[in-house]
Amino acid sequence: MTRFTKGHGTENDFILVADLEGSLELTPAQVQRMADRHAGIGADGVIRVVRTRFATDDTVRALAPEAEWFMDYRNADGSLAEMCGNGTRVFAAFLRREGLVFGSSFSIATRAGVKTVRVTEEGYAIDLGPWRLVDEEGARRDGFDVMVKPRHGKPVPALSLDLGNPHAVVMLPEGIALENLDLTEAPELHPEPTGGANVEFVRAEGPGHIAMRVHERGVGETRSCGTGAAAAALATRFWSGVEDLSPWIVDVPGGRLTVTPLAGQRVELAGPAELVADGDFPL
Numbered sequence: 001m002t003r004f005t006k007g008h009g010t011e012n013d014f015i016l017v018a019d020l021e022g023s024l025e026l027t028p029a030q031v032q033r034m035a036d037r038h039a040g041i042g043a044d045g046v047i048r049v050v051r052t053r054f055a056t057d058d059t060v061r062a063l064a065p066e067a068e069w070f071m072d073y074r075n076a077d078g079s080l081a082e083m084c085g086n087g088t089r090v091f092a093a094f095l096r097r098e099g100l101v102f103g104s105s106f107s108i109a110t111r112a113g114v115k116t117v118r119v120t121e122e123g124y125a126i127d128l129g130p131w132r133l134v135d136e137e138g139a140r141r142d143g144f145d146v147m148v149k150p151r152h153g154k155p156v157p158a159l160s161l162d163l164g165n166p167h168a169v170v171m172l173p174e175g176i177a178l179e180n181l182d183l184t185e186a187p188e189l190h191p192e193p194t195g196g197a198n199v200e201f202v203r204a205e206g207p208g209h210i211a212m213r214v215h216e217r218g219v220g221e222t223r224s225c226g227t228g229a230a231a232a233a234l235a236t237r238f239w240s241g242v243e244d245l246s247p248w249i250v251d252v253p254g255g256r257l258t259v260t261p262l263a264g265q266r267v268e269l270a271g272p273a274e275l276v277a278d279g280d281f282p283l
């Protein structure tokens with residue numbers, strides 16, 4: 001039996017497995033079984049909690065002097081992802097509950113580098129680090145660099161951003177309601193990015209305020225995506241032409257996140273994190 005904890009951040013839900021000394025080899029099939037919502041525990045992703053110095057990947061192990069704990073993140077289909085914004089908050093909540101970190105600020109290692117966590121009144125704020133437009137020249141010229149076709153929908157232009165993991169953000173044109181999108185299948189992307197992408201659909205709600213739905217790579221539609229919320233806010237800010245450091249509110253089906261652009265092309269994500277259950281699972 002393997003001990004697990006279930007948690008969520010704005011209803012993006014995760015199974016955490018503590019493997020502090022790095023002795024567990026989690027296979028894609030095991031991840032799929034745990035994440036299965038009918039025959040398993042059910043989750044959008046599985047997070048292995050491991051000491052960074054025991055990570056198998058050399059690039060991650062090199063982060064050990066900066067961050068004691070590595071968030072080994074897997075999507076529900078068993079694929080590895082570089083980063084998970086909501087996952088970092090839930091990971092932080094787990095580390096604190098278990099007494100594995102102390103203080104109101106600490107660092108965690110991810111496949112996309114070290115992220116700094118700050119404890120806040122509502123939960124956690126994570127410095128997601130550097131972000132970039134994938135095709136800056138194309139984006140500045142046309143405002144988009146990829147076409148996205150949702151199921152039963154017409155192709156719409158989107159902007160590709162790299163938040164450590166890949167995103168394509170669509171600002172919905174007039175006449176297409178966010179609520180009516182069919183995200184039961186992955187939207188088609190043209191050109192298709194190598195390695196796929198998470199796709200965010202955005203509606204402007206007012207200055208500094210957007211609503212978003214997301215289709216996540218390796219999962220399907222989820223009720224929230226932290227790196228997706230950051231990508232959506234940064235894309236909307238880019239299209240607005242006012243690239244200041246004011247915070248953005250991002251409403252997702254599972255709640256509300258705050259995204260704050262930081263100096264030096266960095267971005268912070270803030271929101272809640274809840275640990276809701278503990279149990280044992282036959283892996």
Ligand SMILES: N[C@@H](CCC[C@H](N)C(=O)O)C(=O)O
Pocket residue numbers: 012045075080081082083084085086087165166198216217218219224225226227228
């Ligand atoms: N839900 C996450 C992102 C998880 C990884 C993503 N599906 C990918 O494959 O890149 C978030 O909160 O950022």
